[in-house]
Amino acid sequence: MLLELKNIYKWVNSGSRRIFLLKDINLEVKEGEFMSIMGPSGSGKSTLLNVIGMLDHFNEGTYNFLNEPVHELKEKHRANLYKEYIGFVFQAYHLIDELTVYENIETPLLYKNVKSSERKALVADMLDRFNIVGKKDLFPQQLSGGQQQLVGIARALISKPKLILADEPTGNLNSKQSEEIMELFKDLNNEGVTIIQATHSEMNASYGSRTIHLLDGMRNRTN
Amino acid sequence: MNDSITFKKRTIMIRNYFKIALRNLLHNKGYTAIKILGLAVGIMCCILIMLFVSSEWSFDKFHSNADRIYRVWQDEKYEDQNFVNTITPIIMGPTLEANIPEVEGMCRILRVNPTVTYTQKDFTDQALMVDTTFFKLFDFKLLEGNRANPFPQINTVILSKTTAKKYFGNASALGKNLEMQLGNEKEQFIVTGIIEDAPEPSSIQYNMLISYANVGKLFSEGLQKSWFNVFGETYVMLREGILPEQLYPKFPDMMKQALGENYEPGGFEVYLQPITEIHLDNNLPQGLQPISNPKYSYILATIGILILLVACANFVILAIGHSSSRAREVGVRKVMGAERHQLIYQFMGEAFIVTCASMILGIGFSLALLKPFNSIINRELAFPLNISFVIFCLLLVLIIAFISGFYPAIFLSKFNPVVVLKGKLSSKKGSGFLRQGLVIGQFAASIAMIICTIVIGQQIDYFKNKDLGYNKEQIIVVSTNLNRIEGAVLAERYRTELLKHPEVSEATVSLYSFAESPWITLGFTNEMKAYRSFQYNSVDANFIEAMDIEVKEGRAFNEQITSDVTNAAVVNEAFVELFGLKDPIGKKLPGPFQQEIIGVVKDFNFQSLHTPVSPLLMTMKPDSVFRKTENIGMAFAPQPRISVRMEAGGLSNNIKVLEEAWKQVAPNQDFVNTFLDASIEAQYKAEARTSTIVKIASGLSIFIATMGLFGLVTLILSRRKKEIGIRKVLGAKVISIIKLISMDFALLILIASIIAFPLAWWFMNDWLQEFAYKVDIKWWVFVLASVAAIVIALITISVQTVKTALSNPVNSLRTE
């Protein structure tokens, strides 16, 4: 079992009212799964991904990641956990504008204190794999959206995560580009990387092995 | 092993930070330029001021025995007054040396004005008469000559390098003769040494040195033994490890023996002042060289630090203002695994790079501006390329980088990735508060400096324009350069000659003119054993009328009345008040003097406006007055001087007329003249200097703050572009948009004014205390300063806002 959410609640207080962002979420994800989260805008997809990615807190419930109880871990330990095992891919790519393609991909390795020679090899592999060797010295603004997202994915993969969390990874791309990205995810998944993506697209969801539906922060079981 | 790995990792990270920092800085060239330029100006101010202050504090430290050399000062007490002096009796040094075994050496220094005859002309030069121990105590460099025996004979002289050049050109001066007159006759002096010019931070300055053995040519045996006449400075060197306080208990006995029946316990106390404290200790009167008011060091240091802080505030304001565009990067990095401290290092690194760049630029600025700065402060400071300067610069870089980088680093590294990556970073109130605080601080400093500029300017105008009680217009003073008796004869001849010229409207002879201040200080002990001192001048019969001095009671001197020459005295109101005289006309002068008071003149400012008008006595002939006085103090040589009032006309022509006339009466003598208004202006040099510095400082401060404001407004506008676009689409006019943006800032500047007012008032009030005659601080000065700041700010804001407001709203709304 890669991760397991039990009775997860997340809320914010607005005045005297309590607004639930996540309500009683129960979810198990096994290693090697490719899961899609769907639901209308505002249903809590991003919130759920952030909780899974340990970027955001939840208020109630238990969350075990690789059999470690995340809710009981210290902040620092939790951060180490997600740095080690989780890669993020964003709808808006979120590359660092001042860094080249090469440097963007390299950044997570720097924070993991990987040796220089090793870093070079890893980044070179990654560039090779995504066919962007020729673009390595360009800055993000000089790339198309699809290329930027490729770099985003390469960056997420560089530290060899077990789990990739992708929040509408193709939201800003045209259908051709989307297809390429989804094919890539599928390949990765076949190599054993677990993927959880939030998406509005049935088409994208169809690449996955499983889809869950959210509505108002709750799993919509009618679907 | 482990250490070397972490070290390597560190350097990798640091390289990475630097790379990113550099790119970030280049990416935002405008803001980077503002930050660097502002800091560079601040650093320049700091460096220049540090040079000045450190020179002030390094006075006299170059002597290897500086820690054991002391200047003797004395405190004479009378019933109701005491007289503190750093100028001491001639006998002081020998007495100390003879009675106190802890005194290892003693050197007296007397300033004299010998007449040097050179190429058949007479010049008055300045010489120090010093004991042969001069080179034993002090480290001045003797280039040629014998340190152990500098004056092998009595008629020998040591010339400074500059003086030697002046009289002998490039030829070697050693062994040559120089004709000089010290006392009553001309004598040949042999040059037995060449001495390096005294370094600038030295309280002992000289053109030439003459042996103290010549003192007899100037002062009678009686004066040389007198304890109540003071003539020069006395320095002593104590034995290793002896502190002056250890010697103080021995002094009363020494004085008792020295003064004999004149001794009263505590009546004449002797103290020692460390030589290194002379320059900045204004609790004691100055000796032979002017001293500095330490206040000016503090004022300058304050100004330097203020400007630097204003520049640092710029950095912080812009860094935080720019945070929205950095927030995403922070979020991404955190998600990529960056820890907060790593981000803090990164931002500190940026601050460090900016500061280093500013430092290089700042050093460049200071090098370029050292010369003008030197001319403002009237110094010859040089750039010290030594270790302590390098350390100063490095420290400055670290401090500035810390002050300006720390808060932005903390602030920026705090962003929560979930929030910023969602792209809804609200312009948080918390940071706005600090930013506003800093803008307020910047403008408060600037406004305070503007107020000071105006008030100081007003005080200086006041100095220039105040009615002094006499007419100072169009006056040129010509000095006879001769002693009292010879000078009086020459002056009278010159005056007669001058009056033949139509360009001359008045000419009057006096021992001292308005170009010298103070005049002669006289003192006596009255029958109540109280000491009374006042100023004295000897003037001719025309003086009072020629100078337009108002006679209040009685009459001025009259040439026709022969008894006036020896028997008449004119005093001022302050004199009448000091002695409590009722109906003074016709009464004999108080004290030992025989003259009768024939007139009282209204107080006129013959001294600088720093001091109130002193009691003044004037007679036509000085001899009998001098004979009756116990205590005579002169800061300038008593040489009859002719004050000439010219008819309005060409300056150079006026001088030519005076010079021609001088050649008629004294063909062999140098023509020495002074413009009265120039020498009066010179009395306020320190104030004029402060004024220039504060003026420049407030200009720089406003400049830096305005640059920061410009950057800040640009940032705010770029963030509110969309809002402005929407408002325009909804029908808002440009002016209402300007109002929207500027109202906030106007309010900030108002608050800044409220902070600046009391500070500036306090500062100026304190500064004005130095003057007996001063301006009131007017309320409109404050209003003017803050209006000026608001106008400058509004112009800055409007220029930027109009640009944004005029741009097509569709463009800004599309960029989403």
Ligand SMILES: Nc1ncnc2c1ncn2[C@@H]1O[C@H](COP(=O)(O)OP(=O)(O)OP(=O)(O)O)[C@@H](O)[C@H]1O
């Ligand atoms: N900090 C917060 N305070 C209040 N409400 C919040 C907060 N964060 C999220 N929400 C609300 O929670 C709900 C879920 O937001 P979330 O971003 O997870 O939706 P989403 O499913 O990802 O929508 P989209 O498809 O538009 O990305 C939304 O209604 C949002 O307004």
Ligand SMILES: [Mg+2]
């Ligand atoms: Mg979402």
